Amino acid sequence: xxxxxEKTRTFRKFDAxxxxxxxxxxxxxxxxxxxxxxxxxxxxxxxxxxxxGECASVFPHLGWAGYxxxxxxxEERQRPTAYILCYLNREWLKGSxxxxxxxxxxxxxxxxxxxxxxxxxxxxxxxxxxKLAAEFPQPEHLELQLVxxxxxxxxxxxxxxxxxxxIKYWRDGNQTHHVPxxxxxxxxxxx
Numbered sequence: 001x002x003x004x005x006e007k008t009r010t011f012r013k014f015d016a017x018x019x020x021x022x023x024x025x026x027x028x029x030x031x032x033x034x035x036x037x038x039x040x041x042x043x044x045x046x047x048x049x050x051x052x053g054e055c056a057s058v059f060p061h062l063g064w065a066g067y068x069x070x071x072x073x074x075e076e077r078q079r080p081t082a083y084i085l086c087y088l089n090r091e092w093l094k095g096s097x098x099x100x101x102x103x104x105x106x107x108x109x110x111x112x113x114x115x116x117x118x119x120x121x122x123x124x125x126x127x128x129x130x131k132l133a134a135e136f137p138q139p140e141h142l143e144l145q146l147v148x149x150x151x152x153x154x155x156x157x158x159x160x161x162x163x164x165x166x167i168k169y170w171r172d173g174n175q176t177h178h179v180p181x182x183x184x185x186x187x188x189x190x191x
Contacts, residue, residue, distance in 0.1 A: 006159065008112050009179065011121030012064055013078040014151025020082040022050045024118065025150065029084065031114040032107030038099035043092040044107060047136055049083040057135050058083050062147060063127025067168045080123075080149035084111065087142040101145075108148060121153035162186075 064073035125147040162180040
């Protein structure tokens with residue numbers, strides 16, 4: 001379990017020649033569906049995007065890697081080949097929006113763990129233009145809240161110990177993506 005969690009990183013560069021079919025993405029959504037849900041409300045619905053033209057229409061609306069201010073996202077040859085658009089169904093929402101967001105965190109992590117097991121990688125993207133929703137019209141009670149980009153990773157991502165409490169991820173001269181993590185002894189509270 002620890003091994004797959006360590007391998008499940010946020011990837012932002014992919015092999016754009018490695019096509020992902022809709023059935024593979026559907027299997028990932030199935031893993032998300034099986035996760036826990038507050039009040040068992042299950043207020044999320046998903047749209048699979050694997051068509052190359054549709055993927056191309058998603059990409060311009062996305063923001064990538066806020067800490068990497070000089071990088072505007074992957075080049076065309078490194079773009080995702082699939083997306084999962086995550087919609088909140090307000091008609092199904094029985095609890096609070098906060099509870100629904102916890103549910104989406106659980107579901108999206110299950111999907112990304114499954115992606116890792118399948119040799120894929122992904123990136124949760126909250127930074128997207130509201131114009132993206134217009135590209136894929138849905139009934140008013142469905143609100144696009146998260147985009148999950150998927151593909152075969154084309155970058156190296158490493159975990160390292162956080163120093164001086166600096167949590168900002170960064171890239172070195174070889175374009176290896178470094179992700180600082182707080183030490184276990186720093187996050188454990190003492191009695």
